[in-house]
Amino acid sequence: MESSSFLVTTASGLESVAESEIVSKLEQAWVQATLRGRIIFGCTAPLERVLQLRCVDNIYAYIASFRVGPHKSDLVDLQRTISKLDIMPALSHLEMDKPYTACRIIVSASRSGKHTYSRFDAANAALEALQDCYGFKRGDSSCHDIAFRLDVIGNDGFLSVKLTPPSFRFRGSTRGFSPAALRPSIAHALVLLSDPQPTDVFLDPFCGSGTIASERATYEAKRIIASDISPDAVTVARKNCPSQVEVHSWDCRSLGLEDGEITKIVTNPPWGIQVGEVDQIAELYLQFIGEAKRVLSASGKIVLLTDQTKAVEDACLKICLRVEPLLRISLHGLVPTVYEIG
Ligand SMILES: C[S@@+](CC[C@H](N)C(=O)[O-])C[C@H]1O[C@@H](n2cnc3c(N)ncnc32)[C@H](O)[C@@H]1O
Secondary structure, eight states: OOOEEEEEEOOTTOHHHHHHHHHHHSTTOEEEEEETTEEEEEESSOHHHHTTOOSOSEEEEEEEEEEOOSSGGGHHHHHHHHHTSOOHHHHTTSOOSSOGGGOEEEEEEEEESOOSSOHHHHHHHHHHHHHHHHOOEEOBTTBOSEEEEEEEETTEEEEEEEOSOGGGGGTSSOOOOOTTOOOHHHHHHHHHHTOOOTTOEEEETTOTTTHHHHHHTTSOOSEEEEEOSOHHHHHHHHHHSOTTEEEEOOOTTSOSOOTTOEEEEEEOOSOGGGOOOHHHHHHHHHHHHHHHHHHEEEEEEEEEEESOHHHHHHHHHHHTOOEEEEEEOOBTTBOOEEEEEO
16 A cells, blocks of 8 residues: 655644544554644555544645755755655645646745744745746745645754645634634544543533534534523524534523533633633633533543633632643643543
C-alpha cells in the first residue's frame, strides 16, 4: 500500500487529542512531527478517510521539511531549496481541471523564532521558486487554484499544499451560529476526551448552537440531549443538530431529568467575555455543578471547557466532586482549561 504524508492544523493545546484521533481512525498512521497547533503524519489510508478527521481545522498534503537560515540573505537558499523539491506527489491529491501552467497559486506563511525577514518575505521567496519551476501564475487570496503553506519555525521550514476548502472547518456552509459557538474541531476533541460509548446518555446543558451535541452524534449513543436557557439558541440548535439529538429549553439549574439518568456531560458554560459579575458566575457554576451531580450516574463524568478556573474549582470543592485539569487550549487570545469532573 502506498503511503502519503499530511499536515493538519488544530487548536493549540489539542495536539494530543488530534494525534490519537489520527492513529485510531486511519490505518497504518504514524505521527512524524508535532508542532504547536500542527501535526505531520503519514498513513496508507485514502484521502477520503483522512478528510473524515474531525479534531482538525485544515488538512494539507505535506511536501517536505528543510533547513532555513535566519537572515534575509538566506531567502535565496530557501528559494533554491524549494525549487528542488518534488511537489507532484502532494499535488496529485488535488483534482485539477487545467494544466499546472494555467493554475493561479498563493503561498501563506507562518513564522516563529528569530529571523531578519517577515513571513511575507518568506512566502514571496517560496512563491517565486514555485512560479519559476512550474510556470504557475500568481493568484490572490480571493482567486487561486492552489494554496501552498510555508511554516518557518526557527531553523526549520515545512511546505505543504491545502486540500480542504474554508467550509471544511465549519462542517459545510449551512450551519447556523449563535454567539460564542465553539469550533466543531474543538467540540469534537471534548467529545473524544469524554470517551464516547454506545451506552452513553449524553447531555450538553449549555448547548448554544448545538456544536458539541452534533459532534457527539457522529458516534453511537443511547440518547443525546442538548439544552439551553436561551430560546434563540434552542432554535439554532434544533436546526443544526441531526434528528437523534433531543433539544430542550432548560435552565441548567433545574434540568428536566431524573436523578442519575446521565452518563456523560460535555459542555462549555459561559466564559471569557460573556461572563457578567464574578459573583453571578460563581453562583451559576455552583448551582449548575450541583444539578449536574444530581442527574449524573455514579460512574458519570463531566468534561467542561472554561476559563473560569476559580468558579469551577470552588464549586467542585463545595459539592464534593473530583476535578482534574486535562489540558489548556489557546482560543481567541484566551487560554481556557478542559476539566474532567466526577
Ligand atoms: C459558551 S455558550 C455555548 C456555546 C456552544 N457550545 C456552541 O458551540 O454554540 C454558553 C451558553 O450557555 C447558555 N446559558 C447561559 N446561562 C444558562 C443557564 N442558566 N442555563 C442554561 N443555559 C445557559 C447561553 O445561552 C449560551 O448559549
